[in-house]
Amino acid sequence: MKPKIIIGAAVVIVGLVLGTVNFLESNVEYMDFTSAERTGKKAQVKGEWLKEMETRFDSQNVQFIFHMKDENQRVMKVVLEGAKPNNFEIATSVVAKGKIEDGHFHATDVLTKCPSKYEGNSETVKKTL
């Protein structure tokens, strides 16, 4: 009976510790460009794509480059490792995940948010009349 309880308790404790540590570690915090710059940590920055600024795909380095204005109106160049995310043009806001390096935001991931993406709205219903 005893060793089983010890093994069981050990498994549970190790599991809980492992889970908590990993959970906290892998939860990337939301912040603005300024705090991301200050902490130098990996961060998630929510903002808006600036259509009129440089937006291009660099096929040599496979990077998608655009400019983003965070919620405190600070503009920064974002370099995403990869291609242009889906729905980029119609996104109402974008969330870039990464860290600030050499004066630009180096993103590993960019999520696009389109609240009415798949739901019909009055604009679409008028189009199908």
Add this chain to the structure above:
Amino acid sequence: MTVGIVGAILIKISFVAALVAAFLYQRNQEHTVFGGIGLARNSFHLSVLTLVSAAAILLYLILTHQFQFTYVWNYSSTDLPLPLLISTFYAGQEGSFTLWALFTALIGLFLIQYSARKGYEPYVMSVYSLILSFLMLMLVVKNPFAFIWESFPNDLIQTGTIPSGIPNVVILDEARSLWARYPFEGKGLNPLLQNYWMVIHPPILFVGFAAMAVPYAHAIAALMKRDYTTWIRPATPWLVFGSMMLGTGIILGGYWAYETLGWGGFWGWDPVENSSLVPWLLSVAAIHTTLIQRKSGTFVKTNILLSILCFMAVLYSTFLTRSGVLGETSVHSFVDPGMLAYWLLLGCMVLFASIGIGFLLYRRKDMPSAQVEHSLYSREFAIFLGAMSLVFVAVFVTIGTSSPIITTILKGKASAVEMNYYVKTNLPLGILIAFLSGIGQLLWWRASQSTSLFRSLALPSVLAILTTLAVLLLGLEEILIILFTFFSAFSFFVNLRIGYSVYMGNPRFAGGALAHIGIAIMFLGFVTSERYDEQRTLSLERGKPVEALGYRVMYLGYVPTEREKYAFNVEVERDGRKHIVSPTMYYSDFTKGLMRHPDLINFLSRDLYVAPLSLEEADDGRERRYEIAKGSEVSGTGLRIKFEDFDLSNMDKTTAAEGEIFSLGVRLSVREEESARTNKISLFMINSGVGKPRFPSVSYTTAKQTLYELRLVRIAPDQEDPTKSMIEIAVTVPEESAEERNGEVLVVEASVKPLINLVWVGTVTLVVGFFLTIVRRVKEARIQHDDVR
């Protein structure tokens, strides 16, 4: 139109009938009252009949393109082929709830017969009818038969006389001359869903979801009857069946993501995937612990608890993915269903959790607590530990998926966990599970044999070491991966050995061993395909071969496929053998974005996976780009171009602020180097409010009749310091001064996934194992019933 109103009424009847059935079944558990079991049964049958009719009406409306219904308009269109048109039935929330309810109702018909034979009907069916009534309540709230003018009254409902010649008009109120227009075409189905996976994957998953209600109903019935042991046998086939369907659904979903959606792998730890994985893990744990209870009468409470949790996990995952709580943290778009549906989902979850857990706590004193006397080396303990590991995986996945909720509570801002959270937490548990699925089976089997543990361990261990060494030859890896590989191989050989001798004895009993072999093969496939995969991003200029990943890769060009889609043909060559992969890309009106679908070649030993990233148009070498700061000039094309100032002559400030159509210009002075003539020109950016801004080209002819084209590429005004404003322009130079041409370039992400076939072979083996187990358990449940009689 009337048929839709009938549909809505049928759903309400079905809801009430299910609720009445639940009540009557409950009342008739001990005594016969209110017309007895017969009336309860009729009430359930009425609920099923009305629901089936409502579903048939919905299908009819979809097939006949009745776009006066919001649901039909929202998810289908006239250009869909029949199978896809049928699949739009469950493309949205209302329809998928209908499908879930429909499967629940149909399973209920079997369950009446099944539980009546075992004397469980009033107990099982009272709980089950309550579940059905809640699903129906969801449909009463989220009515699939809503009219489109009810959804968009401001846009569609009009008053006054109807102008002649307007099609698709419906008169709503003759007295008040109220009428509405409705669409002639639907919005269509999301292109990501437009493939055959959409036809088969969701129904299978929903059968699994529906089936998970049966073990729950049996567990509650056991608590009601205070009979904590006999429920296991009738409940087990349903548990295994639900588990098999869910498992199949998950695997198909994974293959869908891999083959069509271009996620790069078969598993992305996405909330939608996770939410079907958790109930599956719990059901597998429950299958194992119920097995011990059959043999030794222990784990009575655990089994009831796990059966309850399986269904809770189904409800919780529905809540997570349907209530909009995950909001902005996933690549999936989660539709906000409205507050009423949100609270209803939450209420449903809380209700069934309190019934289950509350009842369990209430009865805990009453339940036999069999002495657990198994030693550390007993098969029971190994199985229990394995089941607990599965529960732990389920808990970790649930916590990870719920991260947006947890972080909202803790930090006030929702954030999702990264993918590596799942890998890091689950890998140690995976090792444990692999080990236990080998050793547990060995201990189990040894009980009926007389060989020593040491002798039966020896051969599988040696073979597992050899396998691990073979994998290590591919390259060094971290210690946890080596352990995972070793124990997976160990489990494979142990189960192969046991499976063989069991099969020789009685083939029908080989299900367990086969399922474990499947899992072990899958685990090995995870290691080879995810840890030893190689990935390269390639820029492929048309017609120019590139060496990569051991292949000669060449982009051949693109060809149109169906409906303005394009297939990009890429030739890959290795050892003189040529293959063509054709990933596709197209612009979708539905998502207003570029859709990309990968393509792959499945070799026996590996997959070559090619995901398209972008196409860079051919460049004729005539276009030059320059960045110019305000007040400075550039040269090099024969023209000296100076950026003088912004040109706001065409800009109306008010419309610009509203995001309507506006144009922003720049004034340039252009000096011709040959003739020293200077001209002023303006270039504009026109923003129409939707989509990308346009930059029209302006022709410029010099004194010597040389033709240039100028165009703005971007504008970067600096609000604080206007002198720091920048623009980028493109100058198209005459043919004679063109530079070297650049061909069309296709950018792809190519990867090689070694032995990924192991994953698919493993999953098929697993499902076959499940199937054999169901056959065996159904027979067993039948035999038990004969004994009772």
